[in-house]
Amino acid sequence: MATATNPTTREILHRWPGDLLALISGALITLSLAPYNLWFFSLLAITVFCWTLRGLSNRSAWCRSFFFGLGMYGSGVSWVYVSIHDFGYTGIPLAIVMTFLFVSFLALVFSLPFYFFQRFMSRSRFGFLLGFPAIWVLGEWLRSWFLTGFPWLYLGYGHIDSWLAGWAPVTGVFGLSFIVVITSAAVASVQQDFENLNKRRYLFSAISLCTVASLWLAGLQLQNHEWTHHTEADKRTVTLVQPNIPLEIKWNSMYRPAILRQLRELTDPHWQSDIIVWPEAAIPLMYHEATDVIEELEQDSKENNTAIISGILYDDTQLMAYYNGIVGMGAADNIYFKQRLVPFGEYVPLEKYLRGLIAFFDLPNSIIHAGPNNQQGITVGDYSIAPYICYEIVYPDLVASNLGDAQLMVTISNDAWFGKSIGPLQHFEMARMRALENGRYLIRGTNTGLSGIFSHKGEIMLQGTPFVAESITGNIYLTRGVTPFTLTGSKPTIALCILMLLLAIFFQRRQLRVAHLPL
Incomplete structure (x- = not known):
């Protein structure tokens, strides 16, 4: 049993060590992208991020998400310093401040959807598995047009050479991001089951893992399909x-x-x-x-x-x-x-x-x-x-x-x-x-x-x-023919995420309503 002098791991993660872990996890996203191309780091980073959000208040989850975004953009787009200092003729101190403000603003935009997620979806098991990937992809989509957009550091780019690349002509980069996040959410959910020794949920965990595994296998098969042709x-x-x-x-x-x-x-x-x-x-x-x-x-x-x-x-x-x-x-x-x-x-x-x-x-x-x-x-x-x-x-x-x-x-x-x-x-x-x-x-x-x-x-x-x-x-x-993505763009993926978002909200409301029913 935890005491004041011997807190549990979960209690520790509710404090500043959890924010530090989120910051480090966010920085790992950069390693999954060029020039490093270590795509498995994106899966690790998102799994850890899911884990650090568990049990937090709405405000704390927003703060934790901000630290994750700060790590991601601080490591991934800090190259704007070169433009500001070397070619914008800005002194080093001011260039550092401007770069930090830019990165912080991006982290803020990244974090805001997760306040919504924590409040309306995270307390239900179905809500978590459906809502987390939906809110992530909708956040990426938001950043593609909000204030003219800054569509950088999308998870899907790190998988242009993985099995998931087969999905790109069908769903576009947002679809790849979706599969990465739902895979990580499923893994984090399984970890929670084993931590709580909740055997009743093991079957659900097995089904969710098999589902995401089928998405990866389908991506491998889709790589062999020729959507366009040439002579x-x-x-x-x-x-x-x-x-x-x-x-x-x-x-x-x-x-x-x-x-x-x-x-x-x-x-x-x-x-x-x-x-x-x-x-x-x-x-x-x-x-x-x-x-x-x-x-x-x-x-x-x-x-x-x-x-x-x-x-x-x-x-x-x-x-x-x-x-x-x-x-x-x-x-x-x-x-x-x-x-x-x-x-x-x-x-x-x-x-x-x-x-x-x-x-x-x-x-x-x-x-x-x-x-x-x-x-x-x-x-x-x-x-x-x-x-x-x-x-x-x-x-x-x-x-x-x-x-x-x-x-x-x-x-x-x-x-x-x-x-x-x-x-x-x-x-x-x-x-x-x-x-x-x-x-x-x-x-x-x-x-x-x-x-x-x-x-x-x-x-x-x-x-x-x-x-x-x-x-x-x-x-x-010169190639002829069209891919499904060329025909539809990101609309089907975004529509799916909106549907999943609504279902996630529904499942949490239903669970909370059942929990308050009199015995």
Whole structure:
């Protein structure tokens, strides 16, 4: 029996050691993602998180969830410090404070749904097993659009190489997250049964574990299914130009001739390729200033029947608006404007109050306008390419909804903003997931890396060397057909989670009502 001097493990976890354990568990999520790719740590982290929430008050559960989120985002996205300090010209003390505030805000947004979970679902066994995965996935979905969204550190990304990858073309990344969390919740529930020696519930535990095991096995089987198809005639050769231009000189007019010369030197040996891709804002000029550059590229690419695709900043002189765009030249046609912008990097939230306070709020590109919805992609002869710029590729439903009848996807980026941190590697992994979800080859061209090509199965077919100026060449295939995820997006998964949420609330209310019935 526990005494004041000999508390039980459960009583200890109700105090600050439980918060510390939640903090450490949250940090383990980062190990399941790129570049570490130790996917089993996500299962361990969520199981421990479930365990530390048991028996807490609503307020304590919210606090415990905040510590978990603080560990997850503190370890997983602390690379924003590089942008704030190295390229936002913010002093070290202020950069540390701003990074901590950013991470804390993300942790707060993460934690709020768990107050709701603890109050309305956690006290019922069915409520816990149904409610916990539902509230987790709905939280991930919320973070994909709340305040324009920050869809980072989703559990499903860590399983792009596990058995669960087979579910990605069916459910998308949210479905993978769901299976991870319901697996961990089932394991935590079994642990509780053995701790309480409650043999009446062992059968329920066995059923729940068999159910989640079947989901993993189904994922393994789904990996063998071909949702989209291609033939040898659909083969195309692609060259990715990675100029590795330092951000410090990118928009300095003194370096403009040298930058353009380097781009041409990396491109000229590869005019035999079907497609050549330059990275985000590769041309260091506004669109109306780059007429001569574009005309020269148009002429060379048409002579070689090559499609060249490049990022460029487009200035609408009539509307006094600036857009982050992708332009097709030569055999390629059309221009696309980025729809999802990066806060502070491309626009300043609350600009009226923040602009001018510190250098970070006055980054040179933070004047970009969002492009319109329902834009056409880049056309190349009789096929089309769905374009995405930088941040856009991390939005699962945006990518699926904008795919249309495109047979290929391209994304361009400039991850130099995050230096030699894990941020670009996480970005690379998320692009892989988009290729797998939609059954399309995906070309990823960047300024400093990682540039590469992913197959319609999310496999890495070609990968460049980070922070090296180079051109790399590989093959892609135009693919036909659609995956279930492309057709429906995340709607079925989100609808299932909402249904499970309602059932979880129902089961807890029913259990509490039965518990108060007179004998």
